[in-house]
Amino acid sequence: MAEDEHGGELRTAHSSDRPTNVGTAILPHDGFEDPGVEPHRHRITDAQPERAKATERVLIILFFVSIAASIFAIVAYFAWPIDRNDITSVRANNLWLGLGIALAMLSIGIGVASWTKYLMADHHVIEARHTTRGKPATRARAVEIFATANEESGFGRRTLLRNSAIAALVALPLPGIVTLRDLYNGNNPDPVSELSHTMWAAGTRLVRDPSGTPVKASDVTIGSVFHIVPEGLLELEHGMLEAKAKAVVLLMRLPQEQLKELPERKSWSYDGIVAYSKVCTHVGCPVALYEQQTHHLLCPCHQSQFDVTEHCKVIFGPAARPLPQLPIAVDKDGYLIAQGDFSEPVGPSFWERRNDYNA
Amino acid sequence: MFNAKKAGSAKRARRTQRRRAPFATAALLGAGLILTGGAYTAIDQGTRASAATESQSAETVARGEALFQSNCATCHGMNAVGTANGPSLIGVGAAAVDFQVGTGRMPMQANGAQAPVKPVQFTAEDTNALAQYVATLAPGPGIPEKEYLQADGDAARGAELFRINCAMCHNVAAAGGALTEGKFAPNLQQVTPAHLYEAMATGPQNMPVFNDANLTPEDKRDIITAIRWQTDVTGNIGGYNLGSLGPVSEGLFIWVFGIGSVIAMTVWLATRPN
Numbered sequence A: 001m002a003e004d005e006h007g008g009e010l011r012t013a014h015s016s017d018r019p020t021n022v023g024t025a026i027l028p029h030d031g032f033e034d035p036g037v038e039p040h041r042h043r044i045t046d047a048q049p050e051r052a053k054a055t056e057r058v059l060i061i062l063f064f065v066s067i068a069a070s071i072f073a074i075v076a077y078f079a080w081p082i083d084r085n086d087i088t089s090v091r092a093n094n095l096w097l098g099l100g101i102a103l104a105m106l107s108i109g110i111g112v113a114s115w116t117k118y119l120m121a122d123h124h125v126i127e128a129r130h131t132t133r134g135k136p137a138t139r140a141r142a143v144e145i146f147a148t149a150n151e152e153s154g155f156g157r158r159t160l161l162r163n164s165a166i167a168a169l170v171a172l173p174l175p176g177i178v179t180l181r182d183l184y185n186g187n188n189p190d191p192v193s194e195l196s197h198t199m200w201a202a203g204t205r206l207v208r209d210p211s212g213t214p215v216k217a218s219d220v221t222i223g224s225v226f227h228i229v230p231e232g233l234l235e236l237e238h239g240m241l242e243a244k245a246k247a248v249v250l251l252m253r254l255p256q257e258q259l260k261e262l263p264e265r266k267s268w269s270y271d272g273i274v275a276y277s278k279v280c281t282h283v284g285c286p287v288a289l290y291e292q293q294t295h296h297l298l299c300p301c302h303q304s305q306f307d308v309t310e311h312c313k314v315i316f317g318p319a320a321r322p323l324p325q326l327p328i329a330v331d332k333d334g335y336l337i338a339q340g341d342f343s344e345p346v347g348p349s350f351w352e353r354r355n356d357y358n359a
Numbered sequence B: 001m002f003n004a005k006k007a008g009s010a011k012r013a014r015r016t017q018r019r020r021a022p023f024a025t026a027a028l029l030g031a032g033l034i035l036t037g038g039a040y041t042a043i044d045q046g047t048r049a050s051a052a053t054e055s056q057s058a059e060t061v062a063r064g065e066a067l068f069q070s071n072c073a074t075c076h077g078m079n080a081v082g083t084a085n086g087p088s089l090i091g092v093g094a095a096a097v098d099f100q101v102g103t104g105r106m107p108m109q110a111n112g113a114q115a116p117v118k119p120v121q122f123t124a125e126d127t128n129a130l131a132q133y134v135a136t137l138a139p140g141p142g143i144p145e146k147e148y149l150q151a152d153g154d155a156a157r158g159a160e161l162f163r164i165n166c167a168m169c170h171n172v173a174a175a176g177g178a179l180t181e182g183k184f185a186p187n188l189q190q191v192t193p194a195h196l197y198e199a200m201a202t203g204p205q206n207m208p209v210f211n212d213a214n215l216t217p218e219d220k221r222d223i224i225t226a227i228r229w230q231t232d233v234t235g236n237i238g239g240y241n242l243g244s245l246g247p248v249s250e251g252l253f254i255w256v257f258g259i260g261s262v263i264a265m266t267v268w269l270a271t272r273p274n
Helices: A049-079 A089-119 A136-153 A159-171 A174-183 A191-196 A240-247 A263-268 B002-019 B022-053 B058-071 B093-102 B124-137 B155-165 B193-202 B217-232 B247-270
Strands: A206-208 A225-230 A249-253 A273-277 A289-291 A296-298 A305-307 A313-316 A328-330 A336-338
Touching: A049 A089, A089 B247, A206 A336, A225 A240, A273 A328, A273 A336, B058 B124, B093 B124, B093 B193, B155 B217, B193 B217
Parallel strands: none
Antiparallel strands: A206 A225, A225 A249, A249 A273, A289 A296, A296 A305, A305 A313, A328 A336
């Protein structure tokens, strides 16, 4: 039996001269046969030296092309600069700089790959496996080293010393684990209450986004849609976007007779004007694709559809709940105001969300 | 009038052909075509301008009524009161007619989810007559003033208004997008400023209405400016924009050509040279 350079036994998968004990295993007779290594074919560059020479010349040209492309990229950087006052200058800069760098890298890549494929020595090498088990002498020596180390360090003898060192190592990561407590948002407002309330309060005027001007009921003609935020939101210095993400509202007017309102929500609309949260109850995209004839609202992310005539109930798509309605009224100056906050948390579900808001 | 002019330039071209070298003929023909085209554009803009300011003469209204009775009343009913097949046009205003008829959406080619744009069926004069007639039925949005259609407003402000009010349906690059059940928000990149303005003011089909209390004429002018700026100046800023459709076309491109070239390179690297 052959041996490899490590002294291991060389075996193939189907050595017929090796006794095998199959035990209770069922071996198929037509098992997979090792097809072996396919016969070595010589390359044309090995057989004909002039072809090898030609290939070499092509590769040299390729590398020079790469050098030229790199230089071109440097030239392009200066020839097509980005002008801060002309955004369109980005186009030529990106195009020529990018083409230069791409050609430089591609030429090197193709050149190096071709060098190894066509010119470097082409012969098969088989690296045989050897067994992982060491020789008996090596194994004995390893055991001896461990025994000596144990003896000299006193690891097995001085048990108190060893155990106190282990205890110190166990205690070391504890401060790191305890500081993970900072991830618990104890000092900040309760996230559940943050998710449950928006800036809307009784008497808050509905104002246009982005101008911040209030809306008169008479401005909202039939078929209109207004993108609304609460008054004062656009002036917030901190957390404006967080507040806006929860408080955005879509204001629409429908012919009064087309609204199929629940008796308890009759007072939430004003003369056919209704306001609904713009945050999808699925995963929170802005639902603002309003079709004024079908009165459907479409969410662009996952195609949930809501019927505005029936309190924005879900008529298609993955959303599970209707869009929350903002109860509105009109103040003494004729401007639209909120009667209060939404009666339920806006936007997608969260773990602590109660499920009895619409019960 | 244009036909006569065109025929004249063609005749002139034929005459010169006998006298001069073929190259001069081509140059003359080109100059003639440019002149004709320029005159056409000037006259076209002239009619539009005069149409906007033309007084509602009784003659025009009567002509509009006659056109309406023969072309529109089947669906919209006699006197535009509406039928089961078409809505009432009372109070939609001249702007709605100019938009719907001027873009070829009306007369509608078939009852369907949405009236598509098609070749315009009426001349500018007839469209104006129809618009004047419908405007007499009840007050409604009129043909927009020219000063708001020059695309010379504040593009940055217009772009913000566009993102808040329009982009969810029409796509942030105004390339259009899908709605429900076969409806769609059309591409706005090549729509004329007048039609953009009229669409905002009247809310054609399923588009909501953006009246002057919601988007003032200055707001509408800025939005038009932003659409023109985006399309004309920055439309191809990053190279070929693949229709500005976002992840659909860009994803398809990179899956087919990007991953395709990676696979081709891998196959080449792994093949044995002969």
